[in-house]
Every structure is written in C-alpha cells, then in structure tokens.
Amino acid sequence: MNTDATDTHGRPTGRLTGVTVAAVVALAATLTLLPLSRADRADDRGESRQAATQAAPAAEEADCEEPERSLRASREDGPTIDKIKARGHLIVGIDQSSYRWGYRDPATKTIEGFDIDLARAIATDILGSPKDIVFRAIPTNQRVDALNTDTDSGVDLVVRTMTINCARSEQVAFSTAYFEAGQQILAPKDSGITGYDESLSGKRVCSADSTTAYDELVKNSFGAIFKDEHDGTPQDKDILTVPNQLDCLVRLQMGEVDAIVTDNALAAGQAAQDPAVELVGEPFTKEYYGVAAKLGNDDLVRRVNQVLEEYRAGGADSPWMKSYDRWLKAGLPGIKGPPEAKYKD
Template identity: 40%
Template sequence: MRRKLIATVAAAALTLALAACSGDASPLPGSTAQPAPETSTSAPAADTSCNARASLRPSGALPEPGRMPAGSYMATIQKRGRLILGTSQDTLLFSSRNPFNGQVEGFDVDMGRQLAQAIFGDPNKLQIKVIGYDKRVSSVRDGDIDVVADTMTANCSRWKDVNFSTIYYEAGQKVLVSKDSSAKKIEDLGGKKVCSAAGSTSYLNIQAVSTKPIAVAKPAFGDCLVAFQQNEVDAISTDDTILAGMAAQDPYAKVVGEKFTEEPYGMALSQNYPEFTRFVNAVLEKNRANGTWTATYNKWLGSFGTAPKPPAAQYR
C-alpha cells in the first residue's frame, strides 16, 4: 500500500510538472522519444577509438561579454538575444522543474547560465528547451539548440556526430532498488527488469551485464521512477547522481553497489562551429579556476559532501 501511495503521488507530481511545460516552447520528453525494445540479446561494443574526454583547446583570452567576435557562432547567439539550452526536466539536482515556480533548474542548467553570462553579461538570457534523452545528439546536429547540458556522457560514438566540451562532472552508474531488496550490485539482478532512459548509455550498460538483467527503456528517468513505484520494474540503473535524486523522492528506495562505469559529463555542441566549442572550454577553464564550479557544486550537490576538485581539462 505504501508503494502504491507513493506511486500515485509521483504520477500526480509528474503530471503537474508536464502541465507546466508551456513556457519552454518545446515538445515534452514523452511526445517524441520512442522507447527502445525492452529486451535485447546483446549490446553494441563500447567505442574506444578516441579519448572522449579530450576537447578543443581554447584559443586566446575570452572576449568581453556583449563583444563576441564578428563572424563567430557566439556573435550569432548574441544577435539572437538568447542562448538555447537543451536539457531535461526530471533529473533532480541537475535539471528538474521546480514545482513552486515552474522553472527548470539545477547543476546542468547553471552550466548553461554561465555560458549566457559569458556571452551577454546576463545569465538569464537563456532559453530552455526540454528534450528527450534520445534527442540530445540530433537536437544539436540539426541546429535546434545551441548546447546540451543534460547529464550526458561524452563517448567516442557521440563524438562522431557532435563536439563535446571538456568534462564538467564525473559520474558513474549504480543501481536503485527497493529497501527490502537483497541485491547489492547490478549482477544480482539477473532476469529482473531494470529500467533506464531510451537513448542513454545506461541502457546499453544494463544490456552488457553478464547475468542478463532485462533492460527496460522509458522515454525519461521520471518514467522509470513511476514504473519502479508501480512495481512494473524491479530496479533502475543510471548515473549515481540521478539515482541520488530519485532516492530522495522515495523513502522506500536505496542506491546500492559501487560504480561499475565511468560517466564523464560533457556539454554537446555542433561540429559546424568549432570556435564555439573552444569558447565554451575557455568559460569552463575560467570557472574551474575562479571557484564558480565549486560554488555551483555546493549549491546543488553539497549534500553529497565536500566538493571534489573540478575535473581537469584534457585537450586534443
């Protein structure tokens, strides 16, 4: 009964969050994302043909806000009057909708605001578009948005379609189960239904586990949480940061095991404008050095403990 009650509350909260979407002028995550098949006999081999953490080196000093170089993509954004950020609305602490004011907020959103500050001198010149997890690459490639900051793992496969910034957060995949579960790691869930978001690396990682958990795809992680609370799936597996936000919403859930993957988060950017990637990396470099990154961590993730050192930049 307690699990069913929580599921009802969670479903209602999700409905309220989606109803508040009109201000984003973008499709809801569930309206376009198509779930992958619930089962698969194999997962694609990891592509390790590059150093996915290495990005384009900044070139010179950052221009003053409001004075972007002529002909650059930053000048295009400046002329438009806003930076368009693609992100989710259901990843608590990173990018989730505040139920009181309807705004999408979190660590990832602040990464976008810091770019807007660098371009305009105003962090509020930011337009947020909510996108599905499986639209993060295509939205950048097709020019619908300027940058994705959405708990997105930089990997070699994605580098073929988009550029990534230097790494701005280090995460790793774990598992969320009910508090009465005896599972202590992902391998203990062989034959059990484990949910993750369609189009995420987490979904592929579940498929690769030797004991063969049954990977279940949902359009977004909020849908996974509702499915878990309604007993449609036995567990959820994704980045530890995302799971921590879910556990905070469900007192009958727990996160178990050690990280079994490395998930370095980068911001996705178009390959057509390498100068913009270099600009973003210069902003990140400045914010690592001046304490902005640490302040952002403490603001959103301070409950996890003392802020670690920001991920060191690597360049190609």
C-alpha cells in the same frame, strides 16, 4: 523543495506505496507536462517529436582514447557566436525532470539545478545576462537530434547530464568534462538486489534509451528481464527502455520494474525524492558529463571551455563548488571539485 505535497491525481498502486511515493509521482507529472517557454520557461515541443537519430552503439576502446579531451579554451568569436549574438539569446536543450540537475520547481515554476546554473553562466559570458537564454526540454533519447536539426526545435547546446563517449563524439562536439559520474543500481530498500551483479537475475530492469546505462545492460544484463515498452511483446533483450530517465522511477514506484540502472548522479536525486529507494553496490563505470554542441561549431565549443575554465577556478569559492554545494552535496557528498580539463590541441 517539499516532496510531501498531496497528489491530486491519486496514489499509485504497486509494491512501493505511501505519501512520499505519491508525491514523487505527482512531481514527475508536474515536471514533465508543464509547458515551458523563453527565459525561465522552456519549449517542450521536443518532448513530443520522435527521435530522428539514435546514439550509436558504444565504440570499442581501441577506437578512441580519452574522448573527454576537447578543443582548447578561447574567448575569440566566430560564426556560431556571431549568430547567437545576432539572435539575442542562447538556445539550450535541458532536462526539466531531473531533481537537482534540471527541474521545474513546482513552487516557483522556475527551472533550476546544477546544469541550469552552468547554462546560465554560458549565456552570461556570451550575451551579458543569464536571462538571455531559451530553454528547450528534450527527452534523453533526442539530445543528439536536437543539436543536428536546423528547425525551430533545434538547440545551440545541450546541458543535460550527457556522458562523453567515443560513439557520441562522432555525432556531436563536447566541451571538457564538468562532472564525473558512474553507472549504478537504484532499487527498493527491501529488494535483495546488491548491485550490478547476479542479484539482477530474473529482475525487471529499467534504463533510458540511448544512454550509457542501456549500452552496459546490452553488454551484460546478468539475466535481468526485459518488457518491451513499445508493443508489449517480449523481445530478445533484457531491459525496459523509456524515453526519459525519470520515467524509470515512476515505473519502479508503480511496481512495473524492480530496479533502475542510471548515472549515480541522477539516481542520488531520485533517492532524495523517494526514501523507499536507495543506491546499491558500487558505480561500475567512470563517466564524464560534457556540454554538447553541433559538430563543426568549434568557436562555440572553445567559448564554452573558456567559461568552464573560469567556472572551475577559485577552489571552494568557485562557481562550480557553490553550485555543487547548493544542489548536489546532500546526495553526493565528498566531492572535492570538478574534473580537470583535458585538451587535444
């Protein structure tokens, strides 16, 4: 992907400037605004809807142990699988603006990335073809809502760098883990910020709403400054929250914030888009991404886990490793394989 394309809307002003920054802002606008539809295009109607529910605050560790444990894998059909087969396509909530995970390639106009490969593998297993899929772009803070609605904007699954945790496990049903990540700081190379520590004091820090990054900053912001996105008035908080994680990168480029807290897996893609920023410090959490389904859709969860069993198998030749090599290895080198599946029954 060429990130040096000319920005036809003009370059952003602010502390970070230059052709690369302008190109990334242009890319962000392209990925966020282009409409999507069936198969290689996703329905972006969810982008404009307000979230009906928000992720609950993180549960205490004592209330939940190993939330990444899931239902045992099975290929047996059930009512949810039967409904999907009768419909003729799988509906998956995705991101269309996270480079290397789920994004629209501006050259080919197709949705691509690590999460997209997995979503297509699930569709192939259930319906026989990777084309029997409808992608719906949903904001970060509407992932749970999209699963829990029966309207036209609802989805069967969310495959969107969604961290498995105790609070979310009360709202949705997760597959076994398919990727291990951690929260980390993304900042300009000349920022003086050294990580998730006191160097954030007095800095404006951005995170996406309803994310584990947000929860961690609420626990301890190290004196970071909050700017209220919704009405422009200071609040008794210390972070800037946005609906979509990529919005933080745009605000960083515009000089509106000084740093981002997000998953290092996502931040690596952003650093690849913009060489003026870098990951600093070490990851300060250990988190696992899972495929999310509606609570009670056990047959679909078990089927996804069966797909993941086969997706992980084969070592260096596994579909998982081939997708990692293609999309993630350059920004996240050294990963030897996927996390081990853990089951609770």
